[in-house]
Amino acid sequence: MNRDEARQLRRNPTDAERGLWRxxxxxxxxxxxxxxxxxxxxxxxxxxxxxxRLVIETIDFL
Structure with missing residues (x-):
């Protein structure tokens, strides 16, 4: 199930994720x-x- 959730999250990135991924x-x-x-x-x-072994989590602020 995590794979399907991850795939869905990749299809709908937040603004912060989109900017960092660029x-x-x-x-x-x-x-x-x-x-x-x-x-x-x-x-x-x-x-x-x-x-x-590095993980980055983004946070979107309104």
Missing amino acids: HIRLRQLGDHKFRRQQPLVPYIVDFACLEK
Whole structure:
């Protein structure tokens, strides 16, 4: 079920996720590979760099 939830979250990113992903996907944070909406049981994290064991969670403010 986490995979389906992660897929749905990737299809509907928040403004903060969209903005950060714009930089991450072009590898502007070094040459590190990040994944979006990565299931890490029991969570689904916004961004994860598995090589560096780094997780980034974004928060949207109104």
